[in-house]
Amino acid sequence: MTPPSRLLGRPALVGHAQRIAETADHRPAVRVGLGLAIPAVALLALGRIDLLIFAVFGSFVGMYGRGQMAGVRLRQQVLATGLLGMAVAAGTALPAVGAGPPVIAACAVAYAVAASWLIERLGLRPLGPFFVLFAFCTFATLPLEARRDSEAIAEVGLLVFAATAAFCLGMGQLTRIGVLGPFRSAPVPGSAIPTPPAEAAWRAATYGVAVALAAAIALGFDVGHLGWAAAGAAVPLAAPTFGRRLARGAQCLAGTMVGLAVAAVALLPGWPPVARAVLVIVLMFPTEMFMARNYGLALGFFTPLILLMMSLVEQADPAWLLLDRFVGIVIGAGSGLVVAALFRRAP
Template identity: 35%
Template sequence: MQDSGRRLLSLGPSRVDHIPALRIALGLALPLLALLLTGRLEWAMFAGFGAFTGIYSRYEPTRLRFRRQVTAGAMLTLCVTAGAALARLGESLSAPVESWMTLLVGSVVAGLAAAFVLARGLKPGGAVFPLFAVAAVASAPPAAPVWVAFAVAAGSASLCVGLGLLGHWAGERHPGADVRAAAETWTRGQLAAEFGAFALASGLAGVLGLASGLPFPYWAQIAAIALLSAPGRTLKVERGLHRVVGTALGVVTTAFLLSFPSEPWQLVVWVVVLQFLAEMYVLRNYAFALLFITPLALLMVQLAHPQPVGPLLEARVLETAIGAVAGIAVVLAGALRIRWAARRAAPDTGGSAEPTGAESGRPGAS
């Protein structure tokens, strides 16, 4: 408990964070500036999710980063396109059917993306960004034809890949960073376990979020799978608790930023600044970084599809808490299952049972 409190209140060592933070923020700023100048800020989510490509492969060698960012960019572009297609389809469905469809597809995407990211060795691990992309776009009113969503996301992702090629030249490297070129070999069972953990946590959180009557059930889904990216059960539970604390504080930041009238260009500036600050601190203190991640996500929603501020902030806190509870429940259930399997195997193996996928404490296990 003391260690958890210390990690909540302390910053980890700096790793030349300002260089990747600047690269990632620039990869978001340029597409948003283009949309602002062309009067198409309703496409901001397409560009923003494509720009998440830049978050992958921090500190890695140029060739490895290029390959992995191309892979991540293709994954995110596919998720944005799928979300846009779901939004179009949802126009012909009743609201409950549309909500359940988005929940189900989001859960499947979370599982598939987590297994894919694990198999390909992408960093950061997990499926927060793919789930966020497909669910947020699907939940918003259609802002453009599906091909436009694809083109904007792909263009934004391509820009970030290009900026990634310049990162090493600009000094984005760190001797202590994990730059292994070869991804670990995972068995089908381990990948299936990863899929199951993420799909289950996402689905459970989504059902609870939907049952709560709150407007954004996918926020609960994201909170549930975010904690699964931490290595080991203890740190997973800790990350869930830190996410609730950080989100609550981040909502205060958001309330301040939205407490006075803002022009669209001002929101764009805030989004870019918040992206930079989030990347500066996300590897050093997760809860502290949520002071910037939370308003970043909410301002992106406001750019593309403005919402009443009060209900928006309330829903963010409550759905994050719902998701954290669901995610922690899945982690604890997995621990009990492993213990039960170990007891059953004890007569033959001396009580050892190897956890796999998201249930493992290995750093590579998302």
């Protein structure tokens, strides 16, 4: 008898799983939101707003394993913790050893290929290396090396990341006792199927080419946060077909534009750092709420989240930060769409 996965096809099966998971968007969103809110409030109480960025990336662990049984979710989130943790550690280490933008760009390409292949073969959801690549690039370009206490910040920051990720693992298991989601006796159909090796290698190669193109353009135009361009190149390629990649690229650009408008208000002078930190915490909930249902809308919340997060670490002019994000996402999404067209396959 032909397996259902072959009758429906992988994109259709995954899409069916996504529609099932979308029926209860608020539950995983609450889990992810609390996964950041509680550690972040603890950091605010301790007066360590500068470490919030590590907690934010630790909370990304909670985005994995959506709609799965508690055991499957735990496995996916543990694997995601490893991938994100290596990205944060490697990204933090590069500036410390004096790596310049060209070296960071080359490492970003290598990490995109390796992370994509692993995520596809391990059946992690969400698909694509965006979050781990974004983590790597963010910390690789973070100006911590200019501060005298950069080594101490990096060490304590990694502990904050690990503690937040561990807390999110616990939040993900609350469904075992019927809290923040029903207990599942079976996983959502098709939502954790590993990609066949040849297909995984093909997709990893397309990510590598897209990230290399985006990074090269960003270096040529001297974009400050070349990681935004590199990670943005991965966004359209996460969709399974060329048509959906075009739609995802358009959503990425539109959502970013809306998010930049929101961020422009939040970055106005007069907002105290604590208020910006609270906004970061609040914005995590709608980001996860709409991530699977409407990617463009999710980016409308995610964009101000990351810009506010960066403003708490960098002493940069807000206008420059907004412009850098705009240029980076245009380069990134554009590069991803170009590669999607060049490496186009029939649906």
